[in-house]
Amino acid sequence: MLLILLSYLAGALTILSPCILxxxxxxxxxxxxxxxxxxxxxxxxxxxxxxxxxxxxxVGGGWAVQANQVGRWIALAVxxxxxxxxxxxxxADRLTRPLVALGSRLTEKASxxxxxxxxxxxxxxxxxxxxxxxxxxxxxILGLILTGAALQGASMGTTLLLVAYAGGAATSLALAxxxxxxxxxxxxxxxxxxxxxxxxxxxxxxxxxxxxxxxLDTGLLTRLSTDNTNRIEQGLLNRFGAAxxxxxxxxxxxxxIEGAMPPLTGATAWINSPPLTTExxxxxxxxxxxxxxxxINCVRTIPYVRAWAEKYxxxxxxxxxxxxxxxxxxxxxxxxxxxxxxxxxTYPVAMDNDFAIWRAFDNRYxxxxxxxxxxxxxxxxxxxxxxxxxxxxxxxxxxxxxxxxNVDQAVVQVRGQGAEAAADMAEVASPxxxxxYARAEHFVSPGGFGFDVRKTYAPAPLKLNDWSLSGDWxxxxxxxxxxxxxxxxxxxxxxxxxxxVMGPSNMGQPVRFRVRIDGQAxxxxxxxxxxxxxxxxxxxxRLYQLVRQSGGARERTFEIExxxxxxxxxxxxxx
Numbered sequence: 001m002l003l004i005l006l007s008y009l010a011g012a013l014t015i016l017s018p019c020i021l022x023x024x025x026x027x028x029x030x031x032x033x034x035x036x037x038x039x040x041x042x043x044x045x046x047x048x049x050x051x052x053x054x055x056x057x058x059v060g061g062g063w064a065v066q067a068n069q070v071g072r073w074i075a076l077a078v079x080x081x082x083x084x085x086x087x088x089x090x091x092a093d094r095l096t097r098p099l100v101a102l103g104s105r106l107t108e109k110a111s112x113x114x115x116x117x118x119x120x121x122x123x124x125x126x127x128x129x130x131x132x133x134x135x136x137x138x139x140x141i142l143g144l145i146l147t148g149a150a151l152q153g154a155s156m157g158t159t160l161l162l163v164a165y166a167g168g169a170a171t172s173l174a175l176a177x178x179x180x181x182x183x184x185x186x187x188x189x190x191x192x193x194x195x196x197x198x199x200x201x202x203x204x205x206x207x208x209x210x211x212x213x214x215x216l217d218t219g220l221l222t223r224l225s226t227d228n229t230n231r232i233e234q235g236l237l238n239r240f241g242a243a244x245x246x247x248x249x250x251x252x253x254x255x256x257i258e259g260a261m262p263p264l265t266g267a268t269a270w271i272n273s274p275p276l277t278t279e280x281x282x283x284x285x286x287x288x289x290x291x292x293x294x295x296i297n298c299v300r301t302i303p304y305v306r307a308w309a310e311k312y313x314x315x316x317x318x319x320x321x322x323x324x325x326x327x328x329x330x331x332x333x334x335x336x337x338x339x340x341x342x343x344x345x346t347y348p349v350a351m352d353n354d355f356a357i358w359r360a361f362d363n364r365y366x367x368x369x370x371x372x373x374x375x376x377x378x379x380x381x382x383x384x385x386x387x388x389x390x391x392x393x394x395x396x397x398x399x400x401x402x403x404x405x406n407v408d409q410a411v412v413q414v415r416g417q418g419a420e421a422a423a424d425m426a427e428v429a430s431p432x433x434x435x436x437y438a439r440a441e442h443f444v445s446p447g448g449f450g451f452d453v454r455k456t457y458a459p460a461p462l463k464l465n466d467w468s469l470s471g472d473w474x475x476x477x478x479x480x481x482x483x484x485x486x487x488x489x490x491x492x493x494x495x496x497x498x499x500x501v502m503g504p505s506n507m508g509q510p511v512r513f514r515v516r517i518d519g520q521a522x523x524x525x526x527x528x529x530x531x532x533x534x535x536x537x538x539x540x541x542r543l544y545q546l547v548r549q550s551g552g553a554r555e556r557t558f559e560i561e562x563x564x565x566x567x568x569x570x571x572x573x574x575x
Contacts, residue, residue, distance in 0.1 A: 005164075012168035043174055047166035252397040255379040261286065261372045264320070266356020269333050271340050273348030276320065278376055284318045285398040286372040290363050292326045293339035294501045294543045296432075296573035297385050298367040299419050302343050304388045305369075307412040309347045312395060315404040316374070321349040324358045326366065327478060327570055329503060329541040338540065343420075371395065374402035385423070388414075418528040419499060419545045423575030427553035429494035430465050433572040438477040442466050449475050454483055462492035464555060467572070471562075479570045481505060487562050494555040495574035497527065497548050503541025505566040511538040512563040515546050517556050524550040538567055 261278055270276070289305050291298035309319035321340075325331045331353045340349055352358055361370060364383075371380040371394050380394045392411045399407050416422060434440050437449045444460040445468040457469035471487030473480050480489075482505075491498070504511050515534035517525055522534050527545035530536035536544070547558060 008164040008168035008171075012172045040174070043170040047163070047170040252393055255394065255397065258378040258381065261288075261370075261376045261378055262357070262360035264350060264357055266352070266354055266360070267322075267350035268353040269351040271337055271349040271351065272346060276318075276348060276350075281318060281372075282376055283374050283402070284316050285312075285374055285395065285402055287317065287319045287395065288322055288361070288370040288372065289319065290322045290324055290358065290361070290366060290368040290370075292324055292330050292366055293336060293343075294327060294330060294541075294570070295366045296419065296423075296499055296543060296575060299343075299543065300385055300416060300422060300575070301367045301369075302345070303414045303416040303420050304391075304412065306344060306347075307414055308392060308395060311408070311412060312399060315399050315407060316402055317395060317399065319347040321345060321347060322352050322357050323349055324352040324355055324363075324366070327501070332541075335541055339542065371398060373398045385425075419497075419543060419575075421497075421575075424496045424553055425575070427494075427496060428574050429553075429555075430491075430572075430574045432574070433465070433467065433491070435475075435480045435489075435569045435571060436478040437475050443468070445469050452476055459488070459490060462490060462557060464492050464494060467491040479568045482562050482565055482567045482569070485563060485565050487565075487567075488559055489569060490557060490559040491572060492555070492557050493572075493574060494553055496553045497545060497575035498558055499527070499543050499545050499573045499575070500560065501543050501570040501573070502538055503568050503570075504538055505568050507540075509564075509566055511565075511567045512536075513538065513567075514561045514563060516559045516561070517547060519557070519559075522547065541568070543573070 261281075263278055264276055267275065287305070287308065289301075291302070293299075305319060305321070308317065323330070323336055329335055331351075333351065336349070336351055350357060361368075367384065369382045369391060370378055371391070373379050379398060380391075382391055389411050396407050396409065433442065437451055440449070442465050443449065444462065444466045445457045446460060447455075447457075449455075452474065454472060454474050456472050459470045460466075460468045462468065468490050469475075469480065469488070470490075472483040473487060474483060475481075513536055515522055515526075515530050515536065517534075521532065522530065523532050525547055526532050526534065527548045529544040530546055536546070538544070546560065547556075549556070
């Protein structure tokens with residue numbers, strides 16, 4: 001919402017920019033005509049055309065970035081051109097000449113129709129044509145949007161930002177139109193200052209391009225992404241909102257309707273089932289579980305979801321796991337199938353690699369549970385871990401509403417093993433920590449990251465939640481790649497459990513490693529994926545439990561040494 005507001009304000013200030021000049025004559029030509037029938041349709045048409053043209057550019061840039069690493073450089077080149085057009089107006093004139101010429105022809109045609117007595121639709125057409133003249137003003141905003149696409153892809157949010165920007169500009173033009181054409185003369189006096197502001201913006205865009213190309217700003221940009229915002233929200237949710245007092249909940253016999261169940265279209269593959277539709281599920285109580293297999297919060301909820309699926313299957317419950325990936329390796333069908341097998345999941349799992357189902361539910365969290373009644377209505381949802389008893393009571397209530405008889409009123413008793421065991425969250429003082437520079441925090445090796453380049457790292461003294469690398473690594477946006485044997489990673493943490501998401505760089509080539517805690521073999525504090533001497537082997541891309549302190553959560557220094565090269569390390573999680 002904040003970004004939309006800022007885009008609206010940025011659009012409103014466009015009226016002070018020189019690039020608005022081609023538009024103003026057509027706007028103020030309607031000053032003497034009824035605003036509702038002439039000025040307003042023109043401004044609406046102009047805003048929609050502008051947003052449409054800019055959206056096509058942003059989506060195209062986002063696609064190029066997502067395609068491969070070459071796309072990243074294409075997007076940077078586009079941003080550099082945008083910056084140069086702001087610094088050198090003559091270059092902008094040459095580049096946008098075909099677009100402006102088309103707008104001029106359409107504007108001339110629409111103006112003739114307007115003079116011959118055209119009404120609202122003619123004014124709208126005139127505005128649509130004028131929007132093409134206005135499109136060059138998208139330089140700075142497109143630069144920002146292409147940067148966003150480089151970080152997280154173009155989406156419906158891209159269009160919303162552009163519509164807000166166009167709406168802001170249309171609002172300021174509407175006010176000027178209502179005040180009168182005299183504003184036009186006053187505005188001309190400010191264009192000299194506006195020209196310098198425009199050039200200043202261009203220089204800033206070019207500086208940004210250089211910083212991105214050198215990797216100097218990548219960590220900062222990605223920390224501003226919505227993904228990082230979601231992580232903060234999830235942390236707050238886990239700390240304060242995972243289990244609301246029962247008095248604040250709606251009574252089970254009066255669960256509200258939160259909306260209709262969205263379609264399950266867009267899944268890239270289905271596991272344990274052919275594709276399911278909302279029509280096929282009508283008459284069944286449905287639990288939709290959003291998860292991803294390397295997410296420790298998801299892993300700890302799986303025993304409950306698995307138990308509910310088994311207990312209530314014959315009474316009409318259908319559990320659907322929607323696997324929406326966080327890391328690139330979680331898009332692999334082979335990896336997800338292996339995870340489904342390891343976790344003993346027998347219910348249907350939809351692979352949501354394109355986030356289609358995620359967006360349909362307007363979901364934001366891993367894990368997230370949506371409870372749907374037999375009529376296809378969402379009646380309850382829960383984000384994060386915990387509150388399992390109430391969730392099961394919701395299932396029982398919806399089954400009774402659907403006509404199921406003899407619904408067992410007891411709740412399942414679950415004792416998760418290994419990484420599935422419930423966390424001791426009251427004692428956890430270390431947050432989920434990413435190793436890739438895109439979302440990394442508290443990295444203290446001297447000299448910081450070398451972005452996407454091979455670098456020899458050295459250890460550093462660690463305070464609580466600090467971490468460091470040593471050895472030859474290439475740190476990438478999502479993970480770190482070890483180049484030679486003997487590389488190490490250290491973390492000062494406080495939690496009962498420590499997990500590390502990692503995998504071999506080349507599948508089929510396992511990587512041996514050794515774990516030490518406070519410089520010693522872990523002994524009784526070893527996690528399920530190592531022995532008491534701290535030895536283990538990485539054979540697949542997944543979450544590895546490396547520490548489970550037998551005496552509960554204490555502040556310790558963890559260190560892992562990789563005895564072979566060719567490992568990718570993604571993230572620490574704790575419990």
